[in-house]
Amino acid sequence: MSQQERLVIGLAGLGTVGGGLVEMLQKNERDILNRTGRRIWIKTIAVRNINKARTLPENCRLTDNPLELAQDPDIDVVVELMGGKDTARTLIRESLLNGKHVVTANKALLAEHGEELFALAAEHGRFLGYEASVAGAIPIVQTLRESLAGNHISSVMGILNGTGNYILSEMTSHGLDFATALTQAQAQGLAEADPTLDVDGIDAAHKLILLIRLAWGLHYPFPELSVQGIRGLRRMDIEFAREFGYRIKLLGQAKEVDGKIEAGIYPALIHYTMLIARVGGAYNAVRVEGNALGSLFLHGLGAGSRPTASAVLGDILSIARGAEINNTGYRRALLPPASILPAEDAMTPWYVRLMVKDISGVLRDIAGAMAEENVSMAQVIQKAECPEGVPIVFMTHATTGRAIHAATRKLEKEGLLLEQATCYRVFARDSGTETGSGTGPEAVPEADL
Numbered sequence: 001m002s003q004q005e006r007l008v009i010g011l012a013g014l015g016t017v018g019g020g021l022v023e024m025l026q027k028n029e030r031d032i033l034n035r036t037g038r039r040i041w042i043k044t045i046a047v048r049n050i051n052k053a054r055t056l057p058e059n060c061r062l063t064d065n066p067l068e069l070a071q072d073p074d075i076d077v078v079v080e081l082m083g084g085k086d087t088a089r090t091l092i093r094e095s096l097l098n099g100k101h102v103v104t105a106n107k108a109l110l111a112e113h114g115e116e117l118f119a120l121a122a123e124h125g126r127f128l129g130y131e132a133s134v135a136g137a138i139p140i141v142q143t144l145r146e147s148l149a150g151n152h153i154s155s156v157m158g159i160l161n162g163t164g165n166y167i168l169s170e171m172t173s174h175g176l177d178f179a180t181a182l183t184q185a186q187a188q189g190l191a192e193a194d195p196t197l198d199v200d201g202i203d204a205a206h207k208l209i210l211l212i213r214l215a216w217g218l219h220y221p222f223p224e225l226s227v228q229g230i231r232g233l234r235r236m237d238i239e240f241a242r243e244f245g246y247r248i249k250l251l252g253q254a255k256e257v258d259g260k261i262e263a264g265i266y267p268a269l270i271h272y273t274m275l276i277a278r279v280g281g282a283y284n285a286v287r288v289e290g291n292a293l294g295s296l297f298l299h300g301l302g303a304g305s306r307p308t309a310s311a312v313l314g315d316i317l318s319i320a321r322g323a324e325i326n327n328t329g330y331r332r333a334l335l336p337p338a339s340i341l342p343a344e345d346a347m348t349p350w351y352v353r354l355m356v357k358d359i360s361g362v363l364r365d366i367a368g369a370m371a372e373e374n375v376s377m378a379q380v381i382q383k384a385e386c387p388e389g390v391p392i393v394f395m396t397h398a399t400t401g402r403a404i405h406a407a408t409r410k411l412e413k414e415g416l417l418l419e420q421a422t423c424y425r426v427f428a429r430d431s432g433t434e435t436g437s438g439t440g441p442e443a444v445p446e447a448d449l
């Protein structure tokens with residue numbers, strides 16, 4: 001096989017995903033050759049500790065200097081799977097400057113410094129592949145960039161963090177507490193090195209920034225995104241949600257409202273008839289609405305060694321085949337800033353749980369505070385006293401977070417609440433304007449996208 005038919009890789013990082021890539025390259029060698037007509041050779045792997053015992057692919061050497069990959073004239077593609085922002089950013093920059101294609105799973109880097117790196121890739125006519133950065137094995141980057149390019153997209157929502165979804169799933173199905181479910185997720189190699197990125201919604205937020213860029217060709221500055229994670233989410237809320245006919249998911253959502261982008265990451269109640277409510281375990285899902293396609297729902301493993309390697313390989317094979325280079329899916333080198341609708345101003349139904357003392361007049365005061373903010377209640381449940389007080393739980397008609405939070409702050413100031421109010425957005429069957437009937441989540445009928 002001639003030099004030209006061989007594609008030479010420099011790999012930075014041999015952790016969960018890097019290991020999966022090496023494994024799948026070997027396992028699928030014949031398929032890859034059949035599909036591309038080229039052999040993929042990993043010439044060098046950059047690792048932190050070169051003395052650690054490991055089995056390496058044939059003719060592969062180790063280095064502890066990732067920047068060596070950017071400087072090696074033999075290397076065609078630098079695959080960055082080391083994570084972190086500083087060295088990874090330098091490695092990608094140097095690689096592009098030296099005329100190499102780059103494939104990365106680094107959503108944090110692309111969410112926070114994507115503008116610079118995509119511009120550099122465009123300037124040098126190089127592929128900057130990032131399919132593995134969003135939702136693991138789900139091919140959402142290519143889908144939005146290419147397959148759905150003929151649509152005007154109105155909304156993208158999804159479960160974008162496998163660890164968070166696994167934790168919520170375990171809490172919902174097996175009654176585990178948050179800490180035990182997190183430990184299990186870590187043991188399965190799903191969680192980020194720093195699991196706060198998963199449970200506090202930051203990892204999902206990085207991915208949502210990339211989806212906004214792909215869906216609308218806009219730059220949404222990461223620090224402006226509204227982000228709430230699942231730390232502190234209580235089993236009690238999962239149970240109340242179930243009574244109303246909903247499941248709680250950590251949702252990433254972006255939609256276009258009158259030319260502005262409303263976006264955020266938050267725990268949300270999703271009606272049980274929606275497919276997204278039924279995404280379990282480490283699975284991710286993305287639901288896209290467009291003016292030609294209607295609704296599209298993609299479901300797959302969002303984390304883990306092989307599923308993420310599948311996405312990395314997809315990009316490597318695109319390069320091997322000489323696919324057209326248009327990394328963001330837009331012709332402009334720099335994408336315009338998004339005009340932002342603050343999440344607090346978006347209209348949606350809300351779930352609210354208040355812990356109060358069981359004294360007369362408390363329900364009247366709650367109803368009064370809500371009415372003052374024009375919040376209209378749709379359904380109310382009051383449960384028997386538990387050690388923390390009496391939970392009063394209600395679903396509202398569509399209103400803003402600003403109104404909900406103003407009302408609950410007022411109740412807090414008046415000393416009526418025994419703990420901070422719990423308030424989550426609600427997604428009903430028609431994308432968020434009505435509350436559900438509360439009937440039979442176990443007997444799930446046909447699904448709504």
Ligand code: HSE
Nearest residue numbers: 161162163191192303
């Ligand atoms: N820790 C991430 C998740 C995996 O749980 O989804 C890759 O982003």
